[in-house]
Amino acid sequence: MEPMTLDLWQHYQTPLFLLTQALSSDFSFAVITAQNPASELLTPSQNRLLDRQLLRDIETLGCPYRAMVGAAPDLSHMEKSWAVMIDRMQALQLGRKFNQYAIYMVEKGVLSLVPCTLQNHDEVRLGKFTDHVRMVYELPDLSH
DSSP: OOHHHHHHHHHHTSOEEEESSOOOTTSOEEEEOOSSGGGOOOOHHHHHHHHHHHHHHHHHHTOOEEEEEEEOTTSSSEEEEEEEOOOHHHHHHHHHHTTOSEEEEEETTEEEEEESSOSSOOOEEEEEGGGGEEEOSSOOOOOO
């Protein structure tokens, strides 16, 4: 396994999710982004375009969803993301379509990091989803 990939995998295990409304732990959902595919940092306009494409795909599924931001604990890196109430198979399909290394699944309130396009990585349980959440008045503007 490449050191860079191993380092990224470690970073993925300490997510912070910025939400404007609490999400019920009664429902299972996926956390998916289309931004920075394969961890290649894109421009804000490229990321917005991918985000709009992902939102169209989510709306086509006809399931409940909510906007959120996935971030590093120190907010040094943030990506527009979506909490989507779909099953694991659909979530992995979306993650692969947008060339994401991993997605997050929340099942019975427990957060897991699930590899998508990365090979030789195992799913990692990260504990209670609520331990990784910060409530905010509004989501940060990621357009610059």
